[in-house]
Amino acid sequence: MDPRVREHAEIIVEHSTAVEEGDNVIVSAPPVAEDLVVAIAEKLGEVGANPSYSFNSSRASRAFMRASDPDEFTLPEHKLAEMEETDVVIIVRGDTNTSETGDVPPETRSALAQAWKPVQEERMGKRWVGTQYPAPGNAQDAEMSTAAYEEFVYNAVNKDWDEQREFQANMVEILDPADEVHIVSGDTTDIRMSVEGMVTANDYAELNLPGGEVYTAPVPDSVEGEVLFDKPLMAQGREIVDAWLRFEDGAVVEHSAAKNEDVLGAVLDTDEGARRLGELGIGMNRDIDRFTYNILFDEKMGDTIHLAIGQAIEHTVPDGRPMNESAMHMDMIVDMSEDSFIEVDGEVVQRDGTFRFEDGFEG
Amino acid sequence: MDPRVREHAEIIVEHSTAVEEGDNVIVSAPPVAEDLVVAIAEKLGEVGANPSYSFNSSRASRAFMRASDPDEFTLPEHKLAEMEETDVVIIVRGDTNTSETGDVPPETRSALAQAWKPVQEERMGKRWVGTQYPAPGNAQDAEMSTAAYEEFVYNAVNKDWDEQREFQANMVEILDPADEVHIVSGDTTDIRMSVEGMVTANDYAELNLPGGEVYTAPVPDSVEGEVLFDKPLMAQGREIVDAWLRFEDGAVVEHSAAKNEDVLGAVLDTDEGARRLGELGIGMNRDIDRFTYNILFDEKMGDTIHLAIGQAIEHTVPDGRPMNESAMHMDMIVDMSEDSFIEVDGEVVQRDGTFRFEDGFEG
Structure with missing residues (x-):
């Protein structure tokens, strides 16, 4: 064998x-x-x-x-x-x-x-x-x-999951106490959200194998801006290409896609929560170096972030904080390897895929 | 498919x-x-x-x-x-x-x-x-x-199992009320046993698929004579060829085999019941026309009978009749297609594979 x-x-x-x-x-x-x-x-x-x-x-x-x-x-x-x-x-x-x-x-x-x-x-x-x-x-x-x-x-x-856990813990340390996250990629994605009071989780392959992401929940009403998901996604057995969303006061107010725009529309119409974000995730498994149409891998891909519309993940939302609820949870991925940055509370923590806690980072 | x-x-x-x-x-x-x-x-x-x-x-x-x-x-x-x-x-x-x-x-x-x-x-x-x-x-x-x-x-x-059931019912009718069964094949098998008071079962593919046999329990002490099992059998992962048994007062008193005689001996030594017969079966599924080293098929092969040493099958032994008990139940097969007959209460009911209730039977 x-x-x-x-x-x-x-x-x-x-x-x-x-x-x-x-x-x-x-x-x-x-x-x-x-x-x-x-x-x-x-x-x-x-x-x-x-x-x-x-x-x-x-x-x-x-x-x-x-x-x-x-x-x-x-x-x-x-x-x-x-x-x-x-x-x-x-x-x-x-x-x-x-x-x-x-x-x-x-x-x-x-x-x-x-x-x-x-x-x-x-x-x-x-x-x-x-x-x-x-x-x-x-x-x-x-x-x-x-x-x-x-x-x-x-x-x-x-993988050596202890090592991976420690690598990811650097990002948890940044995100867990944070208030505002600002994500920019090229001239197509510029989105801001609050994660104030939310819990940041470190996925080092317990419930999912492979693991390899750090994730939290945006405050539902705080999301503002637009985002182009430049990796494809599958919904209702169909491929949505170049999904684009514009948020105001946390909700999607405008959307488009290069392929199957109607399917994207149907997903957003599932219920009220399907127009708001339930998850912000940061892919950190760099052995996942390509997109394979399998969300178990794709969402952990190095140099990506993903946002899920719909249901928030329970353990990222403490009691007393607002939790987005929906019958839907659909992960959508943005490539962050080029011409991109993640800013947390006004400080750049990742640029073009390199994190602040790594060699070669240029803030 | x-x-x-x-x-x-x-x-x-x-x-x-x-x-x-x-x-x-x-x-x-x-x-x-x-x-x-x-x-x-x-x-x-x-x-x-x-x-x-x-x-x-x-x-x-x-x-x-x-x-x-x-x-x-x-x-x-x-x-x-x-x-x-x-x-x-x-x-x-x-x-x-x-x-x-x-x-x-x-x-x-x-x-x-x-x-x-x-x-x-x-x-x-x-x-x-x-x-x-x-x-x-x-x-x-x-x-x-x-x-x-x-x-x-x-x-x-x-198969059409209703048709098969009816075909086999002819043999049940003969065997169920019978007292003595006498089986002869060539000059190597000549064995007598009583089935008095035992129940004859008709296997038309309920618990086993394929089905295709009629079976009952010999009275444990009644078995007399010798039998050469001219189809091979597997025991303890090994093949026993030409197993031969001689019975007196129901128990095996002599045995031999052309191959793995020691394995046959070990099986007979399992416990006291392993030296006596638990089952007499008559194979009646003629679509099973060859031996395949798979007892699920082999024991139902047309033109064969099988005897099992060891444990009797519960529903063939009514309350009050003697039941052979053992940790073992090993089926052993005799070819009845040539130079052979089955006699029930002194009357030949099968000769060279043809039953009394079929065309071509010569009694």
Whole structure:
């Protein structure tokens, strides 16, 4: 077996989820990821955990959902009980075809998700991690050979996460006590927001593997200016290119896109919260050096920032601070590698991708 | 998808397990059998069942078992609860390498089986079926190409089971009220036993798919004579060829084999019940026309009988009749196609593979 798969398994079991003896562990994986399941099983055996393995086939999901009457979905009570008794959930993603469920009606999909919501909510309170197996379908989305994509995934995932945590802590120290953030990129992005009183989180690959971002919540009404998201994004199974938003008093008042502008409009119309920002993130995983149409990686890409319209991430908003709420949370990415800067409380903290706490920084 | 896979799924869901709306269904399958899982998922969607899918990887099992301390195996309580709440269990077998767990110490294997015994026992009370996906490892055991093996499997599995049930019922009618059975094949097999008061069962693919046998329990002390099992059998991962047994007062008093005689001896020494017969079966699925080193098929092969040393099958032994008990149940097969007959209460009911109730029978 590829030694990188074993290393990935070790990081999942030891770092991201810290599995202990006697833990009940669910490993959910697609058939294509059997190698990683084998390597995880070996680690779980060493630790003395009790694994069960869930066969997560997008082809089977599609067949089931299309054949079902969406009004009839119910949650078997024992699936909730199972999750309650579970200590750790390891979710491995990996596709042989990322469009596999593309012909399932959205209503069916939401009806099933709705039925299973109690299990999902229960899961959120567990130690869990979502990670990626370098499957051919994901390589294809990234326009890479499977071999090259494997190299990309393992570079991003099999890192010294203690070192990464310390690197990112420099940025948390700047952002956590800050009031105002000002982001400029070329002549297309110039946006200001307050993060006053919000919590800045350091993502070093606990819930997501790879990790590699620092993120917080903007004060909902404080956002002003305009931003061009020069990396593409996927919404409702369609690609939005060059999404552009203009904010006034925190809300999007104008928008456009070079492709699928109507889809962007539909997303913004989801609910009131979908017109406001829920997250400001700073990508700091420099082994993610290219865009691959997979948000698990893209949002952590080095030399980028991302803003999410919609729902704020709960642990970044302390009690008593205003929290943006929405059924939507859509991450949108801005390249910061050239002709760009991030200013925090009037001081430039990153210019053209180099941080203030690094060699080569020019303030 | 191969239409034979869909037909297999239909028989599993509609005939073998009779899944109904609202049933909680566990589908356990190896990654190689994804096609069948997809087809089963579709049927379950149509019926309105609640499936969950278990990823049954022999590679992962091996890795887990080898890495584990066998003294530490415990059964998570929720796995038992899950089985209690389950209505139907569908177990799909299929190997890319049938020797995959060959280097797991037998003690580790039994320790894990022991820990999970309550779940297995609970499962036996459910509607369940064990079936086969035509995977390359199983084709290799059968010395067939995967394509030819697929043809073999689907011929054996995708049958009109009502018709097969009626065909077999003829033999049940003969055997169920019978006292003495006498089986002769060439000059190597001549064995007599009583089946007085025992129940004869008709296997038309409920718990096993394929089905295709009629079976009962010999009275333990009644077996007399000798038998040469001229089809090979696997025990403890090794092949026993030309196993020969001589019975007196129901017990094996002499044995030999052309290959791995010591393994046969070890099996007979398992416990007291391992020297007596637990089952007499008559193979009646004529689409199983060759031996494939897979007992799920081999024991139902047309023109064969099989005898199992060890544990009797509970529902063939009525209350008050003597039941053979053992930790072992090993099926052993005799070819009846030539120079052979089965005599029931002094009357020949099968000669050279043709039954009394068929054209061409010569009594």
